[in-house]
Amino acid sequence: MAEAQSNPDALPAVVADGVVKQFGRLAALRGVSAQFAAGRLYVILGDNGAGKTTLLRTLAGLAQPTRGTISILGTTSVRSVCTQIGYMAHPSLLYDEMSGMENLRYFAGLYGIEDDRTANDRCREVIASVKLDPELERPVGQYSQGMRQRMSLARALLNDPKLLLLDEPFSNVDSRSAQEMAVLLAQMRDRGKTLFVVTHQPGLLEDVADEFVRMDAGKIVNRNAKLRVASQ
Amino acid sequence: MSFFGITRATLAKDVRLEWRSKDAINAMLFFSLLVVVIFSFSFDPTAEESRRIAGGLVWVAFLFAAIVALNQTWARELRNQVLDAYRVSPAPANALFLAKALGNFIFVTVLEALMTPLFIVFYKLRALGPTWELLPIAALGTWALVVNGTFFAAISLRTRSREIMLPLLLFPISIPALLGMVNATTAILTGEGSARFWIALLVAYDVVFTSACLLLFETVLEAE
Secondary structure (H helix, E strand, C coil): CCHHHHCCCCCCCEEEEEEEEEECCEEEEEEEEEEECCCCEEEEECCCCCCHHHHHHHHHCCCCCCEEEEEECCECCHHHHHHHEEEECCCCCCCCCCEHHHHHHHHHHHCCCCCHHHHHHHHHHHHHHCCCCCCCCCEHHHCCHHHHHHHHHHHHHCCCCCEEEEECCCCCCCHHHHHHHHHHHHHHHHCCCEEEEECCCHHHHCCCCCEEEEEECCEEEEEECCHHHHHC | CCHHHHHHHHHHHHHHHHHHHCHHHHHHHHHHHHHHHHHHHHCCCCHHHHHHHHHHHHHHHHHHHHHHHHHHHHHHHHHHHHHHHHHCCCCCHHHHHHHHHHHHHHHHHHHHHHHHHHHHHHCCCCCCCCHHHHHHHHHHHHHHHHHHHHHHHHHHHHCCCHHHHHHHHHHHHHHHHHHHHHHHHHHHHHCCCCCHHHHHHHHHHHHHHHHHHHHHHHHHHHCC
């Protein structure tokens, strides 16, 4: 199973030390300090406004902590490890006017996957892994919400990241597709990747998650392997 | 992928998106067309008067029309927060800026190519100076407008009323370039004096502002 579980001395994937994130006078994160081992699947829970998305954006390097430090994959410079991070946001991060394949080909170029054949193969592989048809020529704007979510996940997987940050991957996805996505996430964890999944449907990951992390008012208030305990 | 590889890929993507939606080109064309028609009805200048005012009229029309394209450039990246996908990638910020500026240059150049014959017909224009010099003036002037416009459109991206903010930021800083474009064009149309000084001014303006925008763009992109 996970690398970190077999080797407890392995470097933690993420270390947050007193992380505060303020937007004007509003503190979205209020001193988050935690270590997260590599090769595990973490589910982040909490009500709206608890700071889940801000935590994910901070880990992705899209927001800088106002105070405190974050170390990712052994470095405090998120930029230097950005090729090893995959980020899926609540919006799709895709161009509505282009097909799924065209979108992924563009983003593959940004990650240095230049060669036409390699890029096409990689894009087809990740699109197929989320159970979509790589040959679909329809622009993403005409996809159903569920298909868009899956294509968005495919984009996050494009660079074969070690650390995956997923914000609401199951929202608007039908239950069968959501189950399939949960299985895919578990497989990625089993291949040694570290996953952070923000979701309001933690039940979908109850059997596969290693830890449930509950946030409230910008702080981590509970961490437990059991969903029922973490939710309390 | 290299800096220029990413610039090329982003430029190709932007041209493809514009080709499919035609949002910027259509809006710019209709706006410029209205300016040409309304002004031609409002004034009835002689050929001599036309030569004196056409430089100003043409460039002001292109400047206002370019604002439409410049606002569209980043609006596309805000839809579905696609800009965040670029920001989390290892691609350099200034490659994105250069691609956007080149894209806007192409769109505004297409507009100029389509509108110039109409200006010539409606204002009965015939240059008395060296006509070929209008080409470097058009290229340098257009680049001056789009390079700053692309930069300031990115700055005004996160403001609430960005459509208003962009002209407020762009117009004052474009005054030296506009002065160069108008005076150089007028010098060629009237055949009075040389446009060389104004062309040199446009070259200097373009070099300074292109360098500054390329250097500062990462800070603008990463601003929260």
